[in-house]
Structures are given as structure tokens and as C-alpha cells.
Amino acid sequence: MAPRVTKRRLASALFLLLFLSLYMSQGEESGIPSDGSLEMRRRMPVKKDRKDLIESVTLPDRWNTSKAHLEELNARRQHVQETCRKLGLDHPSPTNKLNAWEFLYNKEYNLLWCNVFKAASSTWFWNFNLLAGYTEKQLVKAKAAPVELARKRYPRPTVDEVQEIMANNPSPISFMITKHPFLRLVSAYRNKILAGNAIYTPLFKKIYRKYKHLGPPVPRRMKDGxxxxxxxxxxxxxxxxxxxxxxxxxxxxxxxxxxxxxxCTPCLANFSIYAKTETLDEDGNHIIFSSGINHVIKPKTINRSVDVPTSKVAHVFICQLSEQQFDDLVKLYQYDLQLFQYDVEPFRNCTT
Known part of the structure; x- marks a missing residue:
């Protein structure tokens, strides 16, 4: 049942919206939280006239993954495997099937990636498109979306094809990039809903009418706030x-x-690497240098927030939810939280 609006709740929501308006209007430009390795990858904004910000990434001359990082990557993989077994998700069933739809495989470098939207997907579509033979100039000027360009060179594989690739000898470097599900949700809201993405605007009136008891709609804001x-x-x-x-x-x-x-159904895909947006500088370098694509690609960071990073404003959005909505989100994303070891407790205390 939808939560009932009280005067206290409405006042709280209005305060939060005012706070958000002031916060976002600051126009701060900041990056993804770094683990210290960011200083090895100098970034320079380029092509500022583009709707999407493209930032150059200068790779180090060489990269030796530290023992501690290798142990962390191995620990993540073991945790996923153990958790899948505990949850009973490690065997296919009519309701638990490997989803091959978002896999891209580069045969030359034996590199297999399952794309997760809103988790560095634009950045890695750039990399895979370069590997597919597109030039940087073509990618910058292309009117087609990166995923459209990619699918012209990387047809969507079948489940059998993904399983066959996974069984290759030598094994592919297979990976997915994860993100805290709450941060990913807020990022999607800011980019697709709050900014008024044209693809989603037909849905807006339906949401207004059905959920008007949750308060009024909010002023539309662009990506720069x-x-x-x-x-x-x-x-x-x-x-x-x-x-x-x-x-x-x-x-x-x-x-x-x-x-x-x-x-990406990791319980059935068994990826060799679980990268995280929170540690993507180090994780990305490991993937790039381990696969040998460092000699081929000119990496970029694409679509990073150009105003206030999602990690800085996520609480403002999550705090607008009721306790019931919060608990229901935890239930919706429970497997993400367990498999990829994300914590929701820092967000819990501010719900109304």
C-alpha cells in the first residue's frame, strides 16, 4: 500500500527539494571517488561542445597489479560463487536462466564483457568500439548511440555461444562492472527522469496521475544541475x-x-573479474593491461557527472522515501547487495 502523506512528511519533502535545488545549483565539477590510483591517470576534458562530456585518460606506461588487488579481485569472485550457492542460484532453471543479451565478445583479445547500464557502460562501449575498428573521430561524431554502433560489430550472442566462449582454452577475461544499486538508481533517475530524457517523457504523465498522493512533481533539471x-x-x-x-x-x-x-546473471556466467565503479581506475587498468588492449585503445571516461557526483547527492534523494519504500528497494536489490557486498545502512536513518 502506498504511504500516506502527512504534513510533516510534506514539509520534510519540500525542505529536501529546496536543499537539493541549492546543492545542485552550485555547479561543482568533481570526479568518481578514487582509491589513490587516479593520480596515475591524468584526465583532460575534451570536446566540451558535445552533449556528453568526454574525458581523456592517460594510461601508465606499464601496470603491475598489486598482490593486494589480485587478492581483492579473487575474494570478490569467491564471494559471488559462495553466495550464489547459498542462494541456490548457481544452477539454471525455468526461472533462472543465463541472460546473454548484454554480452559483447572481442575474439581477437579474448575479452568478454557483460554491460550494466549506469555502471561505466558508456566508457566501456567506447573501448569496445575502438577494438571493433571505429576511429575516435567516428565515435565523437556518430549520431547513433554507442550501443547501436557496438551491435553492428558485436552481434548479440546466444546462451550457448556465451557458454562456449566461457569454456575457451585459454579462458577469456570475462567481466562485469557493478555499482551500489542505490547509487545506480539515483544516477538513472537524474539522467533519465529528472533531466527529462525524451525517451521517458511519455511515461511522466502516467506517473503524475497515479502517484500524485506522494506529492507534486519537481522542476526539471539538466545534467549540469x-x-x-x-x-x-x-x-x-x-x-x-x-x-x-x-x-x-x-x-x-x-x-x-x-x-x-x-x-548479467553472474551466478550462471561465473565471470573472472568483478570490477566496481568505486574502484574502477585500478580495476580498469587490470583489465586493460591483462588483456593487452592498452596498445590499441585510447581510453576515455564518458558521461561522468558534470555537476555534483551521484555519490554526493544520493542521500538527498533516498531521504525522500518512506521507510516502506526503502525496505522494498532493499528487497528488490537484495541479490545485488549480497553478491557484490554493498551496504544500505548509511542510507537508512533518514527515511521518513
Whole structure:
């Protein structure tokens, strides 16, 4: 049942929206939290006239993955395998099938990637498109989306083909990149809903009408935090309730907020590397140098937040939720949280 709006809750929501407006209007430009390895990868903004910010990445001359990092990557993989067994997800069934839809395989470098949208996907589509033979100039000027370009060179594989690739000798470097599910959800909301992405705007009126009891819609904001004219978008609470109701009714979820564990089915794919956006500088270097693509690609960071990073404002959005909505989100993303070892407790105390 949807939460009832009280005067206290409405006042709290208005305060949070005011706080968010002030916070986002600061126009701060900042990066993804670094583990210290960022200083090895100097970044320079280029092509500022593009809608999407593209940042150059200077790779180190050589890269030797530290023992501690190798142990961390191995520990992640073991944890996923053990958790899959405990959850009973390590064997296929009519309701638990390997999802091959988002896999891309580069045969030349024996590199297999399962794309997770809103988890460095634009950055790695850039890399895979370069490996596929596109030039940097073609990618910068292309009108087609990166995924469209990629699928012209990397046809979607079947489940049997993915399993065959996984069984190769030598084994491929297979990887997926994970992100805290709450941060990924907030990132998707900011980029696709709050900014008024044209693909999603037909959905807005439906959400307004159905969830008007959760409060009014909010002013539309662009990716740089500026107001987008007089447009409005569903509030984060409305957006979340829409997702929760779709899940409760057994409807499929959009690729930008579907659970990562459901999208890439790691319990059946058994990836060799589980990279994380939180440690992607180091994880990415390991993948790039281990596969040998450092001699081929000119890596970029694509679509990184150009105003306030999601990690800095996630609490502002999560705090607009009711306790019931929060608990339902935990249930929705429970496998992501368990498999990839993400904690929700820092967000819990501020729900209304």
C-alpha cells in the first residue's frame, strides 16, 4: 500500500527539494571517488561542445597489479560463487536462466564483457568500439548511440555461444562492472527522469496521475544541475513507487534500473573479474593491461557527472522515501547487495 502523506512528511519533502535545488545549483565539477590510483591517470576534458562530456585518460606506461588487488579481485569472485550457492542460484532453471543479451565478445583479445547500464557502460562501449575498428573521430561524431554502433560489430550472442566462449582454452577475461544499486538508481533517475530524457517523457504523465498522493512533481533539471525551462519531472519518491509497483506486478524493469544480478546473471556466467565503479581506475587498468588492449585503445571516461557526483547527492534523494519504500528497494536489490557486498545502512536513518 502506498504511504500516506502527512504534513510533516510534506514539509520534510519540500525542505529536501529546496536543499537539493541549492546543492545542485552550485555547479561543482568533481570526479568518481578514487582509491589513490587516479593520480596515475591524468584526465583532460575534451570536446566540451558535445552533449556528453568526454574525458581523456592517460594510461601508465606499464601496470603491475598489486598482490593486494589480485587478492581483492579473487575474494570478490569467491564471494559471488559462495553466495550464489547459498542462494541456490548457481544452477539454471525455468526461472533462472543465463541472460546473454548484454554480452559483447572481442575474439581477437579474448575479452568478454557483460554491460550494466549506469555502471561505466558508456566508457566501456567506447573501448569496445575502438577494438571493433571505429576511429575516435567516428565515435565523437556518430549520431547513433554507442550501443547501436557496438551491435553492428558485436552481434548479440546466444546462451550457448556465451557458454562456449566461457569454456575457451585459454579462458577469456570475462567481466562485469557493478555499482551500489542505490547509487545506480539515483544516477538513472537524474539522467533519465529528472533531466527529462525524451525517451521517458511519455511515461511522466502516467506517473503524475497515479502517484500524485506522494506529492507534486519537481522542476526539471539538466545534467549540469540547471533548470530546464518550465518542465517538470516525477519526484524521486513517485519514480521509485512506479518501479516497486511494476516489480510487485511481475512486470519487466527498464535496463537502467533492473537489478544487475538479474541483468548479467553472474551466478550462471561465473565471470573472472568483478570490477566496481568505486574502484574502477585500478580495476580498469587490470583489465586493460591483462588483456593487452592498452596498445590499441585510447581510453576515455564518458558521461561522468558534470555537476555534483551521484555519490554526493544520493542521500538527498533516498531521504525522500518512506521507510516502506526503502525496505522494498532493499528487497528488490537484495541479490545485488549480497553478491557484490554493498551496504544500505548509511542510507537508512533518514527515511521518513
Amino acid at each position: 540547471s533548470l530546464a525551462g518550465t518542465g517538470i519531472s516525477p519526484s524521486f519518491s513517485q519514480f521509485v513507487q512506479y518501479i516497486l509497483d511494476k516489480e510487485a506486478n511481475g512486470k519487466s524493469l527498464d535496463m537502467h534500473w533492473i537489478p544487475q544480478s538479474r541483468f
